[in-house]
Amino acid sequence: MLDYSLDISAVERDLALPDLVAEGEELDALVSAEADWTQPTPAQGWTIAHQIAHLAAADANALIAIRTPEAFDTVLKQREAAGPHSADLEADAGAAKPRSVLLEQWREGRTELAAALRDIPLDRPFPWFGSDVTATLTVALRLMETWAHGQDIYDTLGVPHPPTTRLRHVASLGVAGIPLSFYAAQLPIPTVPFRVELTGPEGQTWVWGPEDAEQQVQGPALDFCLRVTQRRPLSDTALQATGADARKWLEIARVFL
Template identity: 70%
Template sequence: MLDYGLDMSGVRRDLALPALVAEGDELEALVAAQSDWTLPTPAAGWTIAHQIAHLAAADANVLIAIRTPAAFEDVLKKVAAEGDRSADLDAAAGAAEPRSELLERWRTGRAEVAVALADIPLRQGFPWFGSELTATLMVPLRLMETWAHGQDIFETLGVRHPATDRLEYVAALGVAGLGLSFYAAQLPTPAEPFRVELKAPHGHTWAWGPEDATQRIYGSALDFCLRVTHRASRAETDLTAVGPDADKWLDIARVFL
């Protein structure tokens, strides 16, 4: 099982799933109160409607992958045929729907995804883009994407995006994405261990890696999440790197290909 090299084996589904649901509910409460979904967001060419349509399309793909894995091959073929335009095309198609219909489709899809991810055996794999995943990884991936696209919408509306302990799942993905980051940058993955220490929203510390590691990153969990989801440049964060490999990682950090 490839899982993009992201080791999230320590994730507890019974805790992560409610966090995913809460993240979606929070974003829905924000957008449902907005009558104008045509406002442009930080993603070039994407309005609020595009952002919601993208999330809805991803949820639909999760359901296909889990419920009818063989049919996911058609999804892969469609994406391959569309190339780099695929996400934009799906988002544009959804954004053209009436707002009420798109909102209901997203709401229904989110609920069905939560049920599907709760019901599937933890070790049962299902196809995904370039990999095979399990619920253990898909739950935090969906949470991360919901949070990241939600960040775009909160920013568009000038509303503070509340930082909650749900960010721990996004931060954990960011830490697990070390190898993915170097792979995407076509660089060898460093052999040395890393230590990551992040200040959580309520003042405590989340930490990963051996305490005596010489390659270290520390700062706020929120800034780390913004960085690994490419919602903030490194210069816009308070993150500090110690060691040349850690310094390079902050330049290229990501949680998706």
């Protein structure tokens, strides 16, 4: 896993955690009002129930890592034994549960995780898939996943998903994911700096990188977040790139392996 720590260290946990909670509550309001969780989402083979099951399972795994880090080795071994389809199998198991049971499991899990992330010392690392992580990073990662999988559900139901300033956390991970994107594509990782300038949902400008960088990306923050979470093809965004590496990055952008 990519080490994001330097890129998002400025994101204060006490500021980001309420955003994570709000993101979960917003998605909860959407899915709890929808009776049919068997509808297929844009993720192949995944229904709405699969999307919620995936989020619930990830929250449960994070709780294990925080509360009993020595037991997380079992989670890693189970994931390795399941192979490349481990996430599908995990989601299948959760989606098979009654809707009411899965909804309550997700609610309880994300509430417990928020409390655990609030209480754990910032300087205490805990295990995760590929590397140790911190509470600050985990808050951003969980928010990103909640937003991205939520987007799949919004798309399924044909409901607008209004952007909020919470997208800044997703965008920060997207910028930090430049090396990961090239690594996953089996391409040389650029060593030159990138400049990313995004327009937030309230018209504000979010900036990363030096102003004089030759590799630059500009555009709406929503489009950038949809692209780096692979929810939209580049052709469906208004993103613009200057420089060969920047153009290639937008083609292969991702925030997860």
